[in-house]
Amino acid sequence: MSQDKIETIRSSSSGVLGRARNTARGVTVAFDSSSRPQADALTNSEAFLAAVSSCGVTLIEMHAKDTGVPLAGMDVTIEGARTAAAPNRFARVRMTFEIAGVTYGCGLPPPPTALIIDDLRVE
Secondary structure (H helix, E strand, C coil), X not given: XXXXXXXXXXXXXXXXXXXXXXXXXXXXXXXXCCCCCCCCCEEHHHHHHHHHHHHHHHHXXXXXXXXXXXXXXXXXXXXXXXXXXXXXECCEEEEEEEEECCCHHHCCCCCCCEEEEXXXXXX
């Protein structure tokens, strides 16, 4: 038997053109098409970027706790740029980490202020 962790999301029509309902573990959120954004939901692209940046927050917070680093809090800002010529992919993605409570005297190297990933595709 496989030890793989299987995560299942069900996306369904919502009755609103350009909006899908997405459900996992009993939690449902709406995502809009990037071409039809509404004020009350993230777009598919924003949700993708939020998943990446929130992963950065949670991984660093848990690692800090496990290793005794005095992390007081953090913010991660992610920005994805798509060109008009290729709107189905990100041409550039920039993540900026703002970390509070940590000094370099803790034996840590200075963190990068931004991580730039070129050619991240969303297809």
